[in-house]
Amino acid sequence: MTIAERPVHGPVPSASAASEGGLPALIQGGMGVGVSGWRLARAVARTGQLGVVSGVALDVTLARRLQDGDPGGHLRAALAAFPVPALSERILARYYVRGGIGPGAPYRPVPRLGLRPNRARDELAVVANFAEVFLARRDGGLIGINYLEKIQMATPAAAYGAMLAGVDYVLMGAGIPSQIPRLLDRLAAHLPAEVSVTVAGAESGERHAVGVDPVALLGRAPEPLKRPRLLAIVSSDVLAGYLARTPETRPDGFVVETPVAGGHSAPPRGRMRLDESEQPVYGPRDEVNLGKVAALGLPFWLAGGYASRDGLAGARAAGAAGVQVGTAFALCRESGLDDKQRRRLLERARAGGLRVRNDPRASPAGFPFKVAGLEETMAEPEVYERRPRLCDLGHLRTPYVRPEGGVGFRCPAEPVDAYLRKGGQPEETDGRRCVCNGLVAAIGLGQHRPDGYAEPALLTLGQDLDFLGDLPEGYGAADVVAHLLGDAQEGRP
Structure with a gap:
């Protein structure tokens, strides 16, 4: 298809009162790969609160949904609105399959992340994030x-x-997002922008970076964009204070997360200790001093165990603007989870039999990771053992300096022999799940191998499930908002 070139301007102002200077009382969590998809975020935004899409591996999910035939045509409509048609047309030509590839057929791969420039990879990432x-x-x-x-x-x-x-907000966790304020400033002006990349074994003073040149990518210099607000997801007042200390690193606010929140969480401070169920033990050193966070003068929200009106009231009493809630939305009908898996999780959780374990070893990222225990998923040791070890998506690969020079990539969930050849240690491979493939499978986009093997799902939720008793069967996103805010939904259009 051919579409006339469209102007790139700042976004149309939101209809909600919150966009006029107010802050949302409720932030919907940006969960997993595609769990917080556009349908869920749009449903939350309709209530006047902040809907959030997950930006993780959108290149993979866009490519695979196009190969599935794009039922409903939503992605093709989004690509038709991209301001430079030549880019979106190349994506369609490469990945779209009319009618879908069919059950059991393998998906075409996408370019893997790396340090070297790769135009096809950048185009797919830009278009995929735009579409979502x-x-x-x-x-x-x-x-x-x-x-x-x-x-x-x-x-x-x-x-x-x-x-x-x-996009109105960028939220970032699983690390220290000190480079992101400058990145967003430059991208809003369509200036070349980059971030430093941590490379294992690099010498002091040796810098590696990856970036994007908007004008070179689009082929023209558009009008400036609105710069989104940045919310840093932190688990300590020390980190919040570190980020707030200078304008170059200061975000526009914080999400302060407790260890019970879903997905990755910060490890305990100090030496890692495990309890009798082999989960990390958190203690007084891991408690956040909310008074110190409030004293920084930036808005903040509390996350992890706050999915109740009492939780919201307590957060506000501590000086927070509101709360972020994930798991309650992950299990609602607009969630991007594969519907069969979502229903299984709900049934088990309502019966009181769902265990969500904070696994200190599951994720190649090195952070503890919440794994929801369901049969026939990667939570089961038997399913984990049956899976051939391979790393073909690679979003959690770690760059490292090769002994002979240059930069290579390794992942503790890849074949053990390959990991050891790359300088990894054998104990680092024990129990590691392929989070990339497992999370993609959790939303119904798992890869099928040529030998007939289908990737099993890896499911993650928060450890607080008490909210389910207050929500109706088959509940939706609006029910979660009503449960938390009642009739006083600030900013509801």
Whole structure:
């Protein structure tokens, strides 16, 4: 298809009162790969609160959904709105399959993250992030996008695509997002922007970076974009104070997360200790001094165990603007979870039989990771043992300096022999799950191998499930908002 070139301007202002200077009382968590998809974020934004899409591996999910035939045509509509048609047309030509590839057929791979420039990779990342935010914003309201600082090589191109679609907030955790304020400033002006990348074994003073040049990518210099607000996801007042100390690193606010929140969480401070169930033990050193956070003068929200009106009231009493809630939205009907898996999780949780374990070893990222225990998923040791070890998506690969020079990539979830050849230690491979493939499978986009093997799902939730007793069967996102805010939904359009 051919579409006339469209202007790139700042986003159309949101219809919600919150966009006029107010702050949302409720932030929907940006969960997993595609769990917080555009449908969920749009449903939350309709209520006047902040809907958030997950920005992790959107290149993979866009490519695979196009190969599935794009049922409903939503992605093709979003790509048709991309301001430079030549880019989106190349994505369609490469990945779209009319009618879908069919059950059991393997998906075409996408370019893996790396340090060397790769135009095809950048185009896919920019277009994919644009499409997700564009679809989430179609009904107005505030939309944010969540990234992991750990996945540094994806950030510049991904953030630029989201900004082209008018994203209102960028949320970032799993690391120290000290480079992101400058990145967003430069991208808003369409200036070349980059972030430093941590490379294991690099000498002091040796710098590696990855970036994007918006003008070179688009082929023209558009009008400036609105710069989104940055919320840093932190688990300590010390880190919050570190980020707030200078304008160059200061975010626009914080999400202060407790260890019971879903997905990755910060390890305990000090020496790692495990309890009888082999979960990390958190103590007084891990408690956040909210008074010190409030004294920084930036708005903050509390996350992890706050999915109740009492939780919201307590957060506000501590000086917070509100709360971030994830798991309650992950299990609602607009969630991006594969519907069969979502229903299984709900059934088990309502019966009181769902165990969510904070596994200190599951994630290659090195952070403790919440694993929801369901049969036939990667939570089961038997399923884990049956899976051939391989790393073909690679979003959590770690760059390292090769002994012979140059930079290579390794992942403790890849074949053990390969990891050891790359300088990794054998104990680092024990129990590691392929989080990339497992999370993609959790939303129904798992890879099918040529030998017939299908990737099993890896499911993650928060450890606080008490909210389920207050929500109806088959509940939706609006029910979660009503449960938390009642009739006093600030900013509801």
